[in-house]
Amino acid sequence: MRNWTLAAIAVGFGAVGAVLLLAAGSPFVALVILLWFLGWAALSSPLLMPSSVSATEAQDRSAADGRPIIYWRPGCQYCLRLRLSLGRLGRRAHWVNIWSDPSGAAAVRAVADGNETVPTVVVAGEAHVNPAPATVRGWLRR
Structure with a gap:
């Protein structure tokens, strides 16, 4: 809710x-x-966001296919900006709603100095807090 x-x-x-x-x-x-x-x-x-998966499922999928994980939350203007700028490429990422998944929120806090700063994108095990949309598009095109 x-x-x-x-x-x-x-x-x-x-x-x-x-x-x-x-x-x-x-x-x-x-x-x-x-x-x-x-x-x-x-x-x-x-x-407007793709369907979310759990953080555990996203980590497993990302390990298997190498696609980025994007942690987000509803109402976040930066998440919306990222999603709209990615267009169809956004479907290639694994999206985790941190308000629906406590382990996703914990994963974000672990890399954002205890804050739930989103969007946080994890690529190849490396976290990037609020990266530029152009950078994320580059990761998704690989």
């Missing part, structure tokens, strides 16, 4: 704002506000 909290808050604020604006006689502004909050909800939800 934690994965959807930010999206639910956005939908709630959008709905309340739209109702108040409708009551005040501003249907166009109400629609704009509602659409803006719905867009924000979609961007902060897990919908």
Whole structure:
């Protein structure tokens, strides 16, 4: 449920704002506000991210195929920026949602000075905290 909290808050604020604006006689502004909050909800939800696997499964898969592991969390603007910039290449990585997997969160804390800084990308056993999207694209093309 934690994965959807930010999206639910956005939908709630959008709905309340739209109702108040409708009551005040501003249907166009109400629609704009509602659409803006719905867009924000979609961007902060897990919908735009590939399906996540557990950290253990991602580590096993990465050891077998050499593909990077990307640790992320819903609502993270840097994770979203990375995901959108990767496009279809993003499907080649193993994605771990640290809010759904405590061992994934622990793996990130182990390499980020105790913080849950995401995105954290692990390539060939080496962790990179918030790498540039172009760098990650290069790793995924190999």
